[in-house]
Amino acid sequence: RREFLGRSVRFTIAVGITPACLSGVQPAEGSGPLVKFSHGTGLCNMPLFYAGEKKLFAKYGANAEVVLTVPGTATIQLASNQVEMAVLPYTSAIAAYTRSPGFSVISGSGIQGLQVVAKPALKGFADLKGKKVGAQQADTLDIMLYDYMKKHGMTYKDLQMQYIADTFELSNAFIAGQLDAIAIIEPYATKCKTATGGSFLGDGIDIYGQGYPDCVLLAQKKVIDKEPEVVKNVIRAFFDAEYEIESNIDEAAKLMVGKYYKTDMASLLSAAKAQPPGVDIRDKREFMFGRAKSMRELNYISKDPDQDFVNFKYLDAVIKESPELWRRVRVHSRT
Numbered sequence: 001r002r003e004f005l006g007r008s009v010r011f012t013i014a015v016g017i018t019p020a021c022l023s024g025v026q027p028a029e030g031s032g033p034l035v036k037f038s039h040g041t042g043l044c045n046m047p048l049f050y051a052g053e054k055k056l057f058a059k060y061g062a063n064a065e066v067v068l069t070v071p072g073t074a075t076i077q078l079a080s081n082q083v084e085m086a087v088l089p090y091t092s093a094i095a096a097y098t099r100s101p102g103f104s105v106i107s108g109s110g111i112q113g114l115q116v117v118a119k120p121a122l123k124g125f126a127d128l129k130g131k132k133v134g135a136q137q138a139d140t141l142d143i144m145l146y147d148y149m150k151k152h153g154m155t156y157k158d159l160q161m162q163y164i165a166d167t168f169e170l171s172n173a174f175i176a177g178q179l180d181a182i183a184i185i186e187p188y189a190t191k192c193k194t195a196t197g198g199s200f201l202g203d204g205i206d207i208y209g210q211g212y213p214d215c216v217l218l219a220q221k222k223v224i225d226k227e228p229e230v231v232k233n234v235i236r237a238f239f240d241a242e243y244e245i246e247s248n249i250d251e252a253a254k255l256m257v258g259k260y261y262k263t264d265m266a267s268l269l270s271a272a273k274a275q276p277p278g279v280d281i282r283d284k285r286e287f288m289f290g291r292a293k294s295m296r297e298l299n300y301i302s303k304d305p306d307q308d309f310v311n312f313k314y315l316d317a318v319i320k321e322s323p324e325l326w327r328r329v330r331v332h333s334r335t
Contacts, residue, residue: 032230035223036065036083038074041167041261042185043268043275044110044215047241048087049260050252056240060233072165078103084223085234089140090216090288091295097309098301102221104311105288107235109215111331113275114144115189116201117174118181125152125201128159131180134170137163138300140214141183144204146294151207156298168262185214187263187271194267203274211331213281213288221308228314235279235318239325242277246330278331280319285310 035057039045048066051057057064067083078086079096086093087109097103122128125148135142142163149155162179164170171188173179175195184192193200204212217238224231245252253268261268292304319326326332 032061032063033084033227034063034065035085035230035234036067038067038077038083038086038088040074040088040215042110042215043113043187043261043271044089044185044277045087045260046245046252046256047109047238047277047279048217049256050245051237051241053255054241054244056237057234059240060236062230062233062237064234064237078218078220081220085217085219087215087217090213091140091143091291091300092138093216093218094288094292094295094305094309095138095300097305098303101306101308103218104221104224104308105216106219106224106231106311107217107238107315108213108278108281108284108331109217109238110275111211111213111278111281112203112205113186113189113214113271114141114183114204115186115193115274116145116148116181116183116203117189117192117196117198118201119177120197120199122181122201123199125149125154128181128201129154130158130160132160132162132178134162134164134173134179134182134184136165136167136170136183138295138298139183140291141185143291143294143298144202144208145183146298147207147291148202150294186275187261187268190267190271190274191263208287211278211281211284213278213284214275216281216288217279224311224314228317231314232318232321235315236322236325238277238279239318239322239329242279242329242331243325245272245277276331279329280315280326280331280333282312282315282333283335284333285312 039048052066075088075092075096077083079100135145171192174182174192249272257265257268295301
C-alpha cells in the first residue's frame with residue numbers, strides 16, 4: 001500500500017553510490033554504513049523524501065539510500081533484510097513482525113491523514129451497507145475502516161469489500177465510479193473528494209483522537225544494536241525534516257509534487273493540513289498495540305506483537321541529547 005511511485009528505479013544520497021539520473025538527486029557527503037530505506041507513497045513518507053532531497057541525512061554524517069519500490073514490497077523488503085530501515089504503516093509492520101520479528105518501530109513519521117471518502121449520495125457509515133468499498137488489506141486504512149464499522153454496529157460482512165494494493169489504482173477506481181467508497185491516504189483522499197464531489201465520512205480523529213500515527217520509522221534490530229549512532233542520526237534528520245516541512249510547507253510541496261506525489265499543488269497543500277509530519281509519538285505506543293485486536297478479528301495476525309515491536313530508546317536519547325531539535329517541532333508526546 002502506498003508503495004508505488006510510477007517507476008521502479010532507485011536513487012541514492014550516499015557518497016560512493018552511483019546516482020540515478022532519473023531521480024535528479026545528487027550524492028551527498030556522508031560516512032558510516034549505508035542505510036537503505038523502503039517506503040510507501042502517502043504524505044506520511046514526506047519526512048523521508050524531504051530529508052533525502054535536502055541532504056539532511058548527510059548533515060549528520062549518515063549514508064542513506066531510498067529504494068523506490070513496486071506495490072506491496074516495502075514491508076517484505078524490511079522483513080527479509082533487503083533494507084535496513086523503512087517508513088511503513090504500523091499495521092502492515094505489525095502483520096510482518098508477528099511472522100518475522102527482526103525490526104522495531106523507532107519513531108513516528110506522519111500522523112493522521114486517513115480518510116473514508118464516499119460518493120455524494122452517501123452521507124454516513126450506515127449508508128455503506130451493501131455498497132462496494134475499497135481499501136488496502138492490513139493497512140492502517142483497512143483497520144480504521146473496520147473500527148468505524150464496529151463503532152456503527154456493522155462488520156465487513158455488511159459491505160462488498162474490494163481490496164486493491166496500489167494507491168493510484170484504488171483512487172482511480174473510485175473516481176471512475178467502480179467503488180462507492182474507499183479508505184485512502186492523503187494526498188489522494190483530497191483528490192478523490194474533489195474529483196467526484198464526494199464527502200469525507202471519517203478521518204479517524206473521532207475514534208482515535210488527535211495525533212494518531214499512520215506511517216512510522218522502523219529499523220532492523222541488528223542495526224539498532226550495532227549502529228546506535230546511525231539510528232540516532234537518522235532520527236535527527238527526521239526531526240529536521242519535520243521542522244522544515246512545518247515551517248515552509250509551500251517549499252516542501254514544490255519538491256514533492258510530481259516527483260513523489262501524483263497530484264497537483266493545491267491538493268497537496270490542502271492534504272498536508274490533514275496529515276502533518278510527526279516524529280515524537282512516544283505516547284502512541286499502546287495505541288499501536290491496541291490495533292492488534294482488530295487485526296486478530298480480521299485474521300491478519302494470529303498473535304499480538306511482543307513489546308520489542310516498539311523501541312523508543314533512541315528517540316528518547318535524541319530528545320535528551322539534542323533538545324533543540326525536539327523543542328522547535330510542533331508534534332510532542334504528551335507523556
